[in-house]
Amino acid sequence: MEANFAPRMQISTTWIDAHKFARKPSSFLRFSGRLREQKRLQVFVSAQFRPVRDENRHSLDSFEVSCSYNNSQVSTLESESLQDLFDDEALILKNKSQEIEPYLNGRCIYLVGMMGSGKTTVGKILSQAIHYSFCDSDTLVEKDVGMTSVAEIFEKHGEGFFRDKETEALEKLSIEHRYVVSTGGGAVIRDENWMYMRKGISVWLDVPLEELAQRIMAVGTKSRPLLDNEQGDAYTKAFRRLSALFEKRHKAYENADARIPASVHSPMQVNHFQRPHLQPAFLEQNLGTHNNAVASKETTSIGAFEAQAS
Numbered sequence: 457m458e459a460n461f462a463p464r465m466q467i468s469t470t471w472i473d474a475h476k477f478a479r480k481p482s483s484f485l486r487f488s489g490r491l492r493e494q495k496r497l498q499v500f501v502s503a504q505f506r507p508v509r510d511e512n513r514h515s516l517d518s519f520e521v522s523c524s525y526n527n528s529q530v531s532t533l534e535s536e537s538l539q540d541l542f543d544d545e546a547l548i549l550k551n552k553s554q555e556i557e558p559y560l561n562g563r564c565i566y567l568v569g570m571m572g573s574g575k576t577t578v579g580k581i582l583s584q585a586i587h588y589s590f591c592d593s594d595t596l597v598e599k600d601v602g603m604t605s606v607a608e609i610f611e612k613h614g615e616g617f618f619r620d621k622e623t624e625a626l627e628k629l630s631i632e633h634r635y636v637v638s639t640g641g642g643a644v645i646r647d648e649n650w651m652y653m654r655k656g657i658s659v660w661l662d663v664p665l666e667e668l669a670q671r672i673m674a675v676g677t678k679s680r681p682l683l684d685n686e687q688g689d690a691y692t693k694a695f696r697r698l699s700a701l702f703e704k705r706h707k708a709y710e711n712a713d714a715r716i717p718a719s720v721h722s723p724m725q726v727n728h729f730q731r732p733h734l735q736p737a738f739l740e741q742n743l744g745t746h747n748n749a750v751a752s753k754e755t756t757s758i759g760a761f762e763a764q765a766s
Protein backbone atom coordinates (compact mmCIF):
# COMPACT_ATOMS: atom_id res chain seq x y z
CA MET A 457 0.00 0.00 0.00
CA GLU A 458 1.32 3.38 -0.94
CA ALA A 459 0.86 6.33 1.37
CA ASN A 460 1.58 9.77 0.05
CA PHE A 461 0.60 13.09 1.51
CA ALA A 462 -0.69 16.00 -0.47
CA PRO A 463 0.39 19.42 0.75
CA ARG A 464 -1.82 21.44 3.01
CA MET A 465 -4.01 23.86 1.17
CA GLN A 466 -4.76 27.25 2.58
CA ILE A 467 -7.15 29.86 1.33
CA SER A 468 -6.90 32.71 3.70
CA THR A 469 -9.29 35.44 4.64
CA THR A 470 -11.92 35.23 1.96
CA TRP A 471 -15.28 36.97 2.24
CA ILE A 472 -18.24 34.74 1.50
CA ASP A 473 -21.98 34.96 2.01
CA ALA A 474 -23.22 33.24 5.13
CA HIS A 475 -26.30 31.83 3.36
CA LYS A 476 -24.02 29.67 1.22
CA PHE A 477 -22.92 27.88 4.34
CA ALA A 478 -26.47 27.56 5.56
CA ARG A 479 -27.36 25.43 2.51
CA LYS A 480 -24.79 22.77 3.41
CA PRO A 481 -26.01 19.67 5.28
CA SER A 482 -25.76 20.38 8.99
CA SER A 483 -23.35 17.52 9.57
CA PHE A 484 -20.95 19.11 7.14
CA LEU A 485 -20.31 22.29 9.03
CA ARG A 486 -21.59 23.17 12.43
CA PHE A 487 -22.83 26.73 12.89
CA SER A 488 -24.31 28.44 15.84
CA GLY A 489 -27.62 30.22 15.21
CA ARG A 490 -25.96 33.55 15.87
CA LEU A 491 -23.38 32.94 13.18
CA ARG A 492 -25.99 32.05 10.57
CA GLU A 493 -27.61 35.43 11.01
CA GLN A 494 -24.49 37.31 9.97
CA LYS A 495 -24.78 38.60 6.44
CA ARG A 496 -21.17 38.14 5.47
CA LEU A 497 -18.36 36.32 7.18
CA GLN A 498 -14.65 36.55 6.79
CA VAL A 499 -13.36 33.01 6.66
CA PHE A 500 -10.01 31.39 6.82
CA VAL A 501 -9.98 27.96 5.22
CA SER A 502 -7.36 25.36 5.89
CA ALA A 503 -7.85 22.07 4.08
CA GLN A 504 -6.03 18.88 4.89
CA PHE A 505 -6.03 15.83 2.68
CA ARG A 506 -6.07 12.22 3.68
CA PRO A 507 -3.15 10.11 2.53
CA VAL A 508 -3.51 8.73 -0.98
CA ARG A 509 -3.82 4.99 -0.47
CA ASP A 510 -3.91 3.81 -4.03
CA GLU A 511 -3.87 5.24 -7.50
CA ASN A 512 -7.60 5.82 -7.67
CA ARG A 513 -8.66 6.89 -4.21
CA HIS A 514 -7.85 10.20 -2.68
CA SER A 515 -10.29 12.26 -0.76
CA LEU A 516 -10.56 15.47 1.18
CA ASP A 517 -10.72 14.13 4.68
CA SER A 518 -11.40 17.10 6.80
CA PHE A 519 -11.08 20.80 6.81
CA GLU A 520 -11.25 23.48 9.38
CA VAL A 521 -12.94 26.81 8.82
CA SER A 522 -12.13 29.61 11.12
CA CYS A 523 -14.58 32.51 10.95
CA SER A 524 -14.03 36.04 12.02
CA TYR A 525 -16.34 39.01 12.01
CA ASN A 526 -15.22 42.62 12.30
CA ASN A 527 -11.68 41.37 12.81
CA SER A 528 -12.52 39.38 15.92
CA GLN A 529 -12.56 35.63 15.77
CA VAL A 530 -15.98 34.24 16.60
CA SER A 531 -15.76 30.56 15.89
CA THR A 532 -13.74 27.72 14.50
CA LEU A 533 -15.54 24.98 12.69
CA GLU A 534 -14.46 21.58 11.58
CA SER A 535 -15.97 19.47 8.85
CA GLU A 536 -15.80 16.37 11.02
CA SER A 537 -14.01 15.36 14.16
CA LEU A 538 -10.39 16.41 13.98
CA GLN A 539 -9.61 12.99 15.40
CA ASP A 540 -10.29 11.60 11.91
CA LEU A 541 -7.43 13.69 10.68
CA PHE A 542 -5.11 12.18 13.22
CA ASP A 543 -6.15 8.58 12.71
CA ASP A 544 -3.30 7.63 10.41
CA GLU A 545 -0.78 9.55 12.43
CA ALA A 546 -2.12 8.05 15.62
CA LEU A 547 -1.77 4.53 14.29
CA ILE A 548 1.86 5.05 13.33
CA LEU A 549 2.62 6.81 16.60
CA LYS A 550 0.97 3.96 18.52
CA ASN A 551 2.92 1.28 16.71
CA LYS A 552 6.20 3.07 17.20
CA SER A 553 5.51 3.92 20.83
CA GLN A 554 4.80 0.31 21.67
CA GLU A 555 8.33 -0.48 20.58
CA ILE A 556 9.84 1.80 23.23
CA GLU A 557 7.52 0.80 26.06
CA PRO A 558 9.71 -2.07 27.37
CA TYR A 559 12.66 0.31 27.74
CA LEU A 560 10.89 2.92 29.82
CA ASN A 561 10.65 0.88 33.01
CA GLY A 562 7.69 2.91 34.16
CA ARG A 563 9.38 6.28 33.96
CA CYS A 564 7.09 9.19 33.17
CA ILE A 565 7.35 11.01 29.88
CA TYR A 566 7.19 14.81 30.04
CA LEU A 567 6.17 16.48 26.81
CA VAL A 568 7.49 20.03 26.60
CA GLY A 569 7.05 22.60 23.88
CA MET A 570 5.40 25.83 22.97
CA MET A 571 1.66 26.37 23.24
CA GLY A 572 -0.04 24.50 20.42
CA SER A 573 2.88 22.18 19.76
CA GLY A 574 0.57 19.21 20.32
CA LYS A 575 1.62 18.13 23.82
CA THR A 576 -1.96 17.30 24.76
CA THR A 577 -2.92 15.76 21.43
CA VAL A 578 0.23 13.69 21.04
CA GLY A 579 0.37 12.93 24.77
CA LYS A 580 -3.06 11.29 24.80
CA ILE A 581 -2.20 9.10 21.82
CA LEU A 582 1.16 8.19 23.28
CA SER A 583 -0.25 7.31 26.70
CA GLN A 584 -2.80 4.93 25.18
CA ALA A 585 -0.16 3.29 23.06
CA ILE A 586 2.18 2.52 25.92
CA HIS A 587 -0.56 1.89 28.50
CA TYR A 588 0.34 4.89 30.59
CA SER A 589 -2.04 7.36 32.22
CA PHE A 590 -2.23 10.82 30.75
CA CYS A 591 -1.99 14.01 32.77
CA ASP A 592 -2.14 17.62 31.69
CA SER A 593 -0.28 19.74 34.25
CA ASP A 594 -2.54 22.72 33.48
CA THR A 595 -5.55 20.61 34.43
CA LEU A 596 -3.84 19.54 37.64
CA VAL A 597 -3.28 23.20 38.54
CA GLU A 598 -6.90 24.07 37.71
CA LYS A 599 -8.15 21.29 39.98
CA ASP A 600 -5.80 22.31 42.75
CA VAL A 601 -6.88 25.94 42.62
CA GLY A 602 -10.54 25.03 42.09
CA MET A 603 -10.91 27.01 38.89
CA THR A 604 -12.03 25.86 35.50
CA SER A 605 -9.38 27.44 33.30
CA VAL A 606 -5.81 28.65 33.28
CA ALA A 607 -7.12 31.91 31.85
CA GLU A 608 -9.23 32.42 34.97
CA ILE A 609 -6.24 31.69 37.23
CA PHE A 610 -4.12 34.23 35.35
CA GLU A 611 -6.89 36.79 35.57
CA LYS A 612 -7.66 36.33 39.28
CA HIS A 613 -4.20 35.56 40.67
CA GLY A 614 -1.62 36.53 38.05
CA GLU A 615 1.07 34.56 36.25
CA GLY A 616 3.42 34.25 39.27
CA PHE A 617 0.76 32.41 41.26
CA PHE A 618 0.10 30.09 38.31
CA ARG A 619 3.83 29.33 37.95
CA ASP A 620 4.09 28.40 41.64
CA LYS A 621 1.14 26.06 41.28
CA GLU A 622 2.64 24.60 38.12
CA THR A 623 5.85 23.81 40.03
CA GLU A 624 3.80 22.16 42.78
CA ALA A 625 1.99 20.07 40.18
CA LEU A 626 5.27 18.89 38.66
CA GLU A 627 6.63 18.10 42.09
CA LYS A 628 3.59 15.89 42.77
CA LEU A 629 3.99 14.16 39.43
CA SER A 630 7.68 13.54 39.98
CA ILE A 631 6.94 10.72 42.42
CA GLU A 632 4.52 9.04 40.02
CA HIS A 633 5.18 6.34 37.46
CA ARG A 634 3.64 5.46 34.13
CA TYR A 635 2.33 8.90 33.24
CA VAL A 636 2.62 10.84 30.02
CA VAL A 637 2.55 14.44 31.19
CA SER A 638 1.58 17.32 28.94
CA THR A 639 3.34 20.25 30.60
CA GLY A 640 2.38 23.90 30.14
CA GLY A 641 4.45 25.67 27.47
CA GLY A 642 6.20 27.80 30.10
CA ALA A 643 7.11 25.00 32.50
CA VAL A 644 10.62 24.82 31.09
CA ILE A 645 11.62 28.26 32.34
CA ARG A 646 12.13 27.25 35.97
CA ASP A 647 15.19 25.20 36.90
CA GLU A 648 13.25 23.68 39.76
CA ASN A 649 10.74 22.26 37.29
CA TRP A 650 13.58 20.56 35.43
CA MET A 651 14.68 18.95 38.67
CA TYR A 652 11.28 17.25 38.80
CA MET A 653 11.03 16.48 35.10
CA ARG A 654 14.46 14.85 35.18
CA LYS A 655 12.87 12.03 37.18
CA GLY A 656 11.38 10.95 33.88
CA ILE A 657 12.11 11.47 30.22
CA SER A 658 11.50 14.85 28.66
CA VAL A 659 10.58 15.17 25.02
CA TRP A 660 10.42 18.50 23.20
CA LEU A 661 7.81 18.78 20.45
CA ASP A 662 9.49 21.36 18.27
CA VAL A 663 7.07 23.00 15.87
CA PRO A 664 7.84 26.05 13.70
CA LEU A 665 6.26 29.28 14.94
CA GLU A 666 4.28 29.75 11.72
CA GLU A 667 2.64 26.36 12.20
CA LEU A 668 1.94 27.13 15.88
CA ALA A 669 0.33 30.45 14.99
CA GLN A 670 -1.86 28.71 12.39
CA ARG A 671 -3.00 26.11 14.90
CA ILE A 672 -3.68 28.66 17.60
CA MET A 673 -5.50 30.92 15.20
CA ALA A 674 -7.75 27.98 14.38
CA VAL A 675 -8.71 27.34 18.01
CA GLY A 676 -8.55 30.92 19.28
CA THR A 677 -6.51 32.45 22.09
CA LYS A 678 -9.14 32.56 24.85
CA SER A 679 -7.73 29.57 26.71
CA ARG A 680 -4.15 30.83 26.37
CA PRO A 681 -3.93 34.06 28.37
CA LEU A 682 -0.36 34.84 27.33
CA LEU A 683 -1.54 35.20 23.73
CA ASP A 684 -4.83 36.88 24.35
CA ASN A 685 -3.90 40.54 24.74
CA GLU A 686 -2.10 41.40 21.52
CA GLN A 687 -3.46 43.73 18.87
CA GLY A 688 -3.95 42.80 15.23
CA ASP A 689 -5.46 39.92 13.31
CA ALA A 690 -5.52 36.50 14.94
CA TYR A 691 -2.53 35.09 13.06
CA THR A 692 -0.29 38.13 13.59
CA LYS A 693 -1.22 38.32 17.26
CA ALA A 694 -0.39 34.71 17.86
CA PHE A 695 2.77 34.77 15.76
CA ARG A 696 4.18 37.94 17.36
CA ARG A 697 3.65 36.75 20.91
CA LEU A 698 4.85 33.22 20.23
CA SER A 699 8.04 34.61 18.68
CA ALA A 700 8.77 36.72 21.76
CA LEU A 701 8.16 33.76 24.07
CA PHE A 702 10.23 31.40 21.97
CA GLU A 703 13.12 33.84 21.97
CA LYS A 704 13.18 33.63 25.77
CA ARG A 705 12.57 29.92 25.99
CA HIS A 706 14.30 28.07 23.23
CA LYS A 707 17.43 27.41 25.29
CA ALA A 708 15.28 25.93 28.01
CA TYR A 709 13.52 23.59 25.58
CA GLU A 710 16.92 22.34 24.50
CA ASN A 711 17.30 20.85 27.99
CA ALA A 712 14.92 18.10 26.97
CA ASP A 713 16.28 14.60 26.57
CA ALA A 714 14.84 14.32 23.10
CA ARG A 715 13.56 16.62 20.43
CA ILE A 716 10.89 15.62 17.97
CA PRO A 717 10.76 18.03 15.05
CA ALA A 718 7.35 18.85 13.62
CA SER A 719 8.11 16.97 10.44
CA VAL A 720 7.91 13.75 12.40
CA HIS A 721 4.65 14.31 14.24
CA SER A 722 2.83 16.44 11.69
CA PRO A 723 -0.02 14.53 10.09
CA MET A 724 0.90 16.03 6.75
CA GLN A 725 4.35 14.57 6.73
CA VAL A 726 3.92 11.51 8.79
CA ASN A 727 5.42 9.32 6.05
CA HIS A 728 8.66 10.67 7.47
CA PHE A 729 8.21 7.93 10.07
CA GLN A 730 8.57 5.28 7.45
CA ARG A 731 11.96 6.29 6.12
CA PRO A 732 14.34 3.45 6.85
CA HIS A 733 17.13 5.74 8.05
CA LEU A 734 14.98 7.02 10.91
CA GLN A 735 15.93 4.25 13.28
CA PRO A 736 17.76 6.04 16.07
CA ALA A 737 18.72 4.05 19.12
CA PHE A 738 17.26 6.86 21.16
CA LEU A 739 16.82 5.25 24.55
CA GLU A 740 20.23 3.65 24.77
CA GLN A 741 22.15 6.57 23.39
CA ASN A 742 20.41 9.54 24.91
CA LEU A 743 18.49 8.42 27.92
CA GLY A 744 20.69 5.81 29.48
CA THR A 745 22.49 8.56 31.37
CA HIS A 746 19.29 9.38 33.23
CA ASN A 747 18.41 5.93 34.36
CA ASN A 748 20.50 2.84 34.65
CA ALA A 749 17.37 0.80 34.16
CA VAL A 750 17.95 1.18 30.45
CA ALA A 751 20.29 -1.71 30.53
CA SER A 752 19.77 -3.27 27.16
CA LYS A 753 22.37 -2.43 24.57
CA GLU A 754 20.42 -4.01 21.78
CA THR A 755 19.48 -1.64 19.03
CA THR A 756 15.95 -0.39 19.41
CA SER A 757 13.88 0.75 16.51
CA ILE A 758 11.89 3.76 17.55
CA GLY A 759 11.47 5.85 14.49
CA ALA A 760 8.82 7.99 16.16
CA PHE A 761 11.54 9.53 18.25
CA GLU A 762 14.00 11.26 16.03
CA ALA A 763 15.88 12.34 19.08
CA GLN A 764 18.71 14.71 19.60
CA ALA A 765 20.66 14.52 22.78
CA SER A 766 20.59 17.71 24.78
Ligand SMILES: Nc1ncnc2c1ncn2[C@@H]1O[C@H](COP(=O)(O)OP(=O)(O)O)[C@@H](O)[C@H]1O
Nearest residue numbers: 570571572573574575576577671675721722723
Ligand atom coordinates in the same frame (compact mmCIF):
# COMPACT_ATOMS: atom_id res chain seq x y z
N1 LIG B 1 0.56 17.19 14.86
C1 LIG B 1 -0.40 18.11 14.69
N2 LIG B 1 -0.70 18.61 13.47
C2 LIG B 1 -1.65 19.53 13.29
N3 LIG B 1 -2.38 20.06 14.31
C3 LIG B 1 -2.14 19.61 15.54
C4 LIG B 1 -1.13 18.63 15.79
N4 LIG B 1 -1.09 18.41 17.14
C5 LIG B 1 -2.02 19.22 17.66
N5 LIG B 1 -2.65 19.93 16.71
C6 LIG B 1 -3.73 20.93 16.92
O1 LIG B 1 -3.12 22.07 17.51
C7 LIG B 1 -3.93 22.57 18.55
C8 LIG B 1 -3.15 22.62 19.84
O2 LIG B 1 -2.81 21.29 20.19
P1 LIG B 1 -2.59 20.88 21.70
O3 LIG B 1 -2.38 19.41 21.72
O4 LIG B 1 -3.69 21.43 22.56
O5 LIG B 1 -1.24 21.65 22.00
P2 LIG B 1 -0.55 21.95 23.40
O6 LIG B 1 -1.10 20.98 24.42
O7 LIG B 1 0.92 21.75 23.14
O8 LIG B 1 -0.87 23.39 23.72
C9 LIG B 1 -5.15 21.68 18.62
O9 LIG B 1 -6.19 22.32 17.91
C10 LIG B 1 -4.73 20.41 17.94
O10 LIG B 1 -5.83 19.81 17.30
Ligand SMILES: O=C(O)C1=C[C@@H](OP(=O)(O)O)[C@@H](O)[C@H](O)C1
Nearest residue numbers: 570571572606640641642680681
Ligand atom coordinates in the same frame (compact mmCIF):
# COMPACT_ATOMS: atom_id res chain seq x y z
O1 LIG C 1 3.42 28.89 27.32
C1 LIG C 1 2.95 29.22 28.42
O2 LIG C 1 3.53 29.99 29.21
C2 LIG C 1 1.63 28.68 28.84
C3 LIG C 1 1.12 27.59 28.18
C4 LIG C 1 -0.19 27.01 28.51
O3 LIG C 1 -0.16 25.60 28.31
P1 LIG C 1 -0.18 24.91 26.85
O4 LIG C 1 1.24 24.91 26.34
O5 LIG C 1 -0.67 23.52 27.12
O6 LIG C 1 -1.10 25.70 25.98
C5 LIG C 1 -0.56 27.31 29.97
O7 LIG C 1 0.27 26.60 30.86
C6 LIG C 1 -0.45 28.76 30.25
O8 LIG C 1 -1.41 29.42 29.46
C7 LIG C 1 0.94 29.32 29.99
